[in-house]
Amino acid sequence: FIRYDRTSFGGRLVDRFLRRSRLNVQDVLELDELQAIVQLVARGIGVALIPDTAGLGKWPAGVVALSLEEATFHREIGLVQRPRHSRQAVAGALAECIGTAANQ
Structure with missing residues (x-):
């Protein structure tokens, strides 16, 4: 799991979601740069839970964004x-x- 930095606002939301969902993940690393997280996922380093923001643009080849559906959360x-x-x-x-x- 490539963790969105827990000291950031969004990272705290992700951490809260994981705990509330009782999901135990094995962290590979923790970053506060969304583009870098997406590139690491594209290179097969792991998976991540990040905000779906317009600023990220098109997903790179090999990266698929999945909806959390009813479990989604907003900031x-x-x-x-x-x-x-x-x-x-x-x-x-x-x-x-x-x-x-x-x-x-």
Whole structure:
């Protein structure tokens, strides 16, 4: 198992999922770089449980993403801005885009 770094927020979610599911894994290594984890999986080093993010792009040859289906979990995100900031319109547009993406 190639573990997503337990000190990161996402890694703590993965660790919690594994414990809650009572899954015992044999760690090969632990990383906080998602692209590196995907490349290690592509090279046959192991398997991993990572966020399905748009930033990863297309999966490399030999890598298949499986759904956790009803066992899936989500992370909460929020938008933080200073009050009465000159970029409130930009922050509002960003919030709208995030809301649209979340509903897809």
